[in-house]
Amino acid sequence: MSEGALPASESLTAHRLPERSFRQSMAWLHEWFGLVPGWVLFLVFLFGTTAFFQQEISGWMRPELRAGGDVTSGALHNIGVTLSPKAPDAGFWGLVLPSPRGGDAIRASWQPRDDSSGEAGEAAFDPATGAEITMRDTRGGWFLYRFHFDLHYMPWWLARYIVCIAALAMLVAILSGIVTHKKIFADFFLLRFGKGQRSWLDAHNVTGVLALPFHLMMTYTGLVALLFHMMPWAVAANFQSEEAFYKAAFPQDTVEASGKPAPVAPLPVLIAQAERLWGASPSFVAISHPGDAASVATLYPLRDALGSNPAPLRLNAVTGAMLNGTTSPGAARATEGVMIQLHAGWFAGPVLRWLYFLAGVGGTVMIATGLVLWTVKRRAKLPDPTRPHFGFRLVERLNIGVIAGSFAGLAVYFLSNRLLPLDMAQRADWEINNLFIAWGALFVWTLARPAKRAWVEALAVCAALYALVPVVNALTTSRGLIPSLIARDWIFVGFDSVMLAMAAMCALAAWKVAAHKPKATPRRKAHELAGAAA
Amino acid sequence: MMDFSIFLLSLAGFASLLLAMPRHQTDWVGRKLSVRFGYTLRLSGFAALVLAFAIACVGFGWAYGAVVWFGWLTVAAALIVTAHTNRERIMRRTRR
Numbered sequence: 001m002s003e004g005a006l007p008a009s010e011s012l013t014a015h016r017l018p019e020r021s022f023r024q025s026m027a028w029l030h031e032w033f034g035l036v037p038g039w040v041l042f043l044v045f046l047f048g049t050t051a052f053f054q055q056e057i058s059g060w061m062r063p064e065l066r067a068g069g070d071v072t073s074g075a076l077h078n079i080g081v082t083l084s085p086k087a088p089d090a091g092f093w094g095l096v097l098p099s100p101r102g103g104d105a106i107r108a109s110w111q112p113r114d115d116s117s118g119e120a121g122e123a124a125f126d127p128a129t130g131a132e133i134t135m136r137d138t139r140g141g142w143f144l145y146r147f148h149f150d151l152h153y154m155p156w157w158l159a160r161y162i163v164c165i166a167a168l169a170m171l172v173a174i175l176s177g178i179v180t181h182k183k184i185f186a187d188f189f190l191l192r193f194g195k196g197q198r199s200w201l202d203a204h205n206v207t208g209v210l211a212l213p214f215h216l217m218m219t220y221t222g223l224v225a226l227l228f229h230m231m232p233w234a235v236a237a238n239f240q241s242e243e244a245f246y247k248a249a250f251p252q253d254t255v256e257a258s259g260k261p262a263p264v265a266p267l268p269v270l271i272a273q274a275e276r277l278w279g280a281s282p283s284f285v286a287i288s289h290p291g292d293a294a295s296v297a298t299l300y301p302l303r304d305a306l307g308s309n310p311a312p313l314r315l316n317a318v319t320g321a322m323l324n325g326t327t328s329p330g331a332a333r334a335t336e337g338v339m340i341q342l343h344a345g346w347f348a349g350p351v352l353r354w355l356y357f358l359a360g361v362g363g364t365v366m367i368a369t370g371l372v373l374w375t376v377k378r379r380a381k382l383p384d385p386t387r388p389h390f391g392f393r394l395v396e397r398l399n400i401g402v403i404a405g406s407f408a409g410l411a412v413y414f415l416s417n418r419l420l421p422l423d424m425a426q427r428a429d430w431e432i433n434n435l436f437i438a439w440g441a442l443f444v445w446t447l448a449r450p451a452k453r454a455w456v457e458a459l460a461v462c463a464a465l466y467a468l469v470p471v472v473n474a475l476t477t478s479r480g481l482i483p484s485l486i487a488r489d490w491i492f493v494g495f496d497s498v499m500l501a502m503a504a505m506c507a508l509a510a511w512k513v514a515a516h517k518p519k520a521t522p523r524r525k526a527h528e529l530a531g532a533a534a
Numbered sequence: 535m536m537d538f539s540i541f542l543l544s545l546a547g548f549a550s551l552l553l554a555m556p557r558h559q560t561d562w563v564g565r566k567l568s569v570r571f572g573y574t575l576r577l578s579g580f581a582a583l584v585l586a587f588a589i590a591c592v593g594f595g596w597a598y599g600a601v602v603w604f605g606w607l608t609v610a611a612a613l614i615v616t617a618h619t620n621r622e623r624i625m626r627r628t629r630r
Contacts, residue, residue, distance in 0.1 A: 188611075189552045189618050210611050213604045306597045342601065351537045352598075355605030362608070 026179040034173040034367075035374050035395065037166035039402040042367045044148050044163060046406060048218075049360030051145035052345055052353055058103030058140030060495040061417045063477045065135060069102035071127045071281075073268035076106075078130025080267040082123075083108060084291065089118025091257075095267070095285040098127055099302060102491070103140065105133060113257075113289075137427040138417055144410075149226065152432065157229070163222075164230045170219045177208060200373045207366035214359040215366070221343035224336060258294040262318045273320045274299045278310040287317050296323065306347040307338055368403050375399065396451050401443035404458035407506070409439035411465035414499070418469075418476045438465075452513065459510035466503035470496040536593040540603060543586035544610035550579030552614055561621060583607070 050057060059065065083093060091113035098104045105124040112118035126133045139146075151159035181187075188209070208215070228235060232242075239245040264287060274282050283302040289295045295317035303309045314323040341347055345356045375396050382388050388396070413435040420427055420434075442461060446454035473496060474480025484492035552558050554576035559567050567575075586606070590599035617624060 189555065189558055189615060206612070206615060210615065211608050214608065306601070338597075347598065348601070352602050352605060355602070355609065359605065359608055 023179060026176040029176040030173055030180050031374060033169045033176065034370050037169040038367060038371045038374075039398055040162060040166040041170050042364065042371065042403060043151075043406055044166065044222075045360065045364040045367055046410070047144050047148035049357060049364055050410070051141065051148055052348075052357045052360060054141035054145045055099050055101035055103035056141070056491050056495065057144065058138075058142060059101075059491050060473075061138045061140040061414070062104065062135045063473075063479050064133065065102070065105055065126075066128075069098045069100045069127060071097055071106060072130075073272070075125065075127055075130030076267040076271060079106060079108060079125050080264065082125075082130070082132065083110070084264070086110075086123070087112075087118065087121060089113055089116035090290055091116070091288070093285075093287040093290050095287075097281070097283055097285070097302075099283065099304070100281070102127075105135060106130075136417070136422050137424075138431055139428045143413075143432055149222075152436070160226055160229045164226050167219055167223050167226075171223070174212075174215055174219060178212070181205065181209065200369050200376050204366060204369040204373050207362040207369065211359045211362040211366070215363055217342060218363065221339040224339040225343055227336070255288050255294055255296045257289040257292045260293040261291055262293040262295070264290045264295060264297075264317050265320045269320050270297050270299070270315055270317065273315060273322075274301075274313050277313060277322065280305065280310055282313075290317065293318060303341065304346050306341050308334075309337065309341075371395075371399050371403065397447060400446045400451070400454050400458055404446070404455070404462055405439040405442045408442050408458070408462045408465055409435040411462065411469060411499075411502075412438035414469050415465065415472055418472045452516075456510050456514045459506045459513065463503045463506035463510060466499050466506060469499040536589065537602065537606065540586045540590050540593075541606045541610060543582045543589065544603075544606050545613060547579045547582030547586065548610050548614040550575045550582060552618060554579055558618070561618075562625075 055069070079095070083090075087093070087110035089112045090110040092111040094109045096104075096107040096109075098106065106127050107122065107124050109120070109122040111120045123132055124135060125131065149160060149163050150156045151162065223230065235242065235245045239248065267285070270285070271282060278301055280301045282299040284300040286298045286300075287295060288298075297315045297317040299313045299315065301310045301312070315321065316323055345353065348356055375392065378392055379385060379388070382392065413431055416431040416434040420430055424430060442458055446458050449457060470481050473492075474482070479487075479489065479492050481493065481496040484496070553562060553567070554572050556566055556572065559565070559572070587600070587603050590603040590606075593599060594602055
């Protein structure tokens with residue numbers, strides 16, 4: 001491999017030009033705009049990547065739910081029939097339908113009329129039969145999805161500011177990274193995996209360059225998704241309040257009850273009507289004043305198409321007649337919609353979903369290796385490598401604690417789903433708490449160990465935890481890997497296989513770190529160069 | 535099937551682009567290929583990628599197809615880069 005193979009960042013820092021060239025300042029920008037928000041970005045990418053399989057993860061975490069996501073009209077009919085006597089004083093019904101990818105039951109909720117003494121309530125129904133079912137209390141993949149922009153244990157608006165600022169910095173880091181990595185096309189095939197001491201740099205470059213379209217798209221569209229949070233001025237300048245804006249952007253008519261009773265049309269009729277008018281399935285059905293002649297059903301479509309998702313539909317809930325024309329959004333809203341869809345990938349079929357997932361794994365690895373690289377590049381230049389300065393130790397410790405810790409926490413989240421008692425109070429919250437307890441415990445443990453040992457042990461713990469997930473699944477449910485294979489239950493097979501793959505990956509990484517012998521040559525070389533310069 | 539052809543074309547495209555570069559020709563073929571041949575390789579490499587894009591767009595519609603194309607492009611490039619990294623091992627095996 002020729003000297004030309006060295007990316008600019010490395011050769012430049014080694015030579016120490018007296019004046020800072022443009023590329024050199026870009027390298028500086030890349031290092032610091034990548035490092036400071038790096039840990040937040042790692043979490044966003046790690047949890048965001050799992051969110052591509054949000055429904056599948058939810059499905060695995062609700063093993064009581066046998067059927068997939070196909071909602072039968074028989075089930076809908078049964079639910080409609082059950083709801084009327086169950087909530088006689090209801091002034092509102094809400095019905096959340098699962099996506100065709102499954103992951104949840106049909107969830108119904110109701111609120112009492114203002115003048116009644118009834119109570120609000122909720123119930124879950126089997127999508128195949130419509131029978132009421134009880135499932136373990138869990139937030140499933142939904143939590144992982146929310147965590148990637150709302151974080152946890154903090155107000156959502158604060159979390160979103162943090163994520164927004166981190167994403168802005170990432171955009172800077174990506175663009176300056178492209179400049180730093182000067183001959184991106186000429187050196188394209190010189191990217192290498194796992195060769196000697198430069199393997200961290202190689203892994204960072206390969207995952208960064210190959211999935212570059214993905215990283216750019218994700219960072220940019222992610223910012224678009226949080227646009228109004230970051231830049232509220234356009235709304236603030238034109239509307240009195242945020243509510244006024246939402247009222248104008250998403251008009252909602254309030255309906256007055258007529259007082260004349262009339263039964264709600266069978267739910268399958270209303271939904272079939274929406275499917276006929278839209279060509280898409282609803283994901284949420286809201287019925288105001290059920291049982292009244294003036295009852296209105298508002299149906300919200302499943303957003304699983306790229307480009308044109310239909311607008312919400314208002315139907316007369318008694319007759320099923322359409323109340324509003326279907327409006328199409330303006331160009332700006334449509335553009336925003338497409339960008340958010342590109343980001344979330346809800347439209348993606350199974351193959352494209354896996355491609356999204358792989359690219360997401362690439363992005364996560366890119367950030368993790370980038371963070372490690374920061375320490376690797378500085379370790380050789382430390383005045384006394386055995387006693388690094390505080391900043392170096394801080395970065396090193398945060399790297400181990402955040403990267404390995406959060407990854408282990410994720411496995412503990414899945415394990416808790418299987419191991420916590422089913423009748424536990426606030427069970428769903430404890431699944432989440434356990435994620436952070438395990439993460440925190442591992443963090444504290446690694447603080448007490450020398451850096452290299454800490455990496456090896458933390459990665460080994462990750463490997464063991466991920467390997468445990470399929471085992472515990474097989475022991476606590478009847479849907480282990482082998483029965484699922486026989487039943488061709490690809491979601492369960494896929495989930496357990498990914499867990500095993502993650503375990504293997506962590507074990508390999510632990511073994512690589514343990515076998516790694518830092519070479520003396522780079523330090524001596526750097527020393528010689530510094531001597532020559534002086 | 536559609537996905538498979540997009541993938542194969544991307545793979546062939548990147549392989550041609552790799553061999554179109556003189557410094558990689560010595561790695562794989564053992565000698566420099568003629569400038570003319572290199573040019574043809576480069577052209578056919580890009581043509582394969584364009585063809586993959588066309589197939590994706592016709593098969594999936596241009597919006598969905600473009601996303602799929604980028605996805606397979608990334609996978610194909612990753613495979614070619616991996617193969618190139620391990621070329622000594624691969625060449626030893628084929629020579630035997």
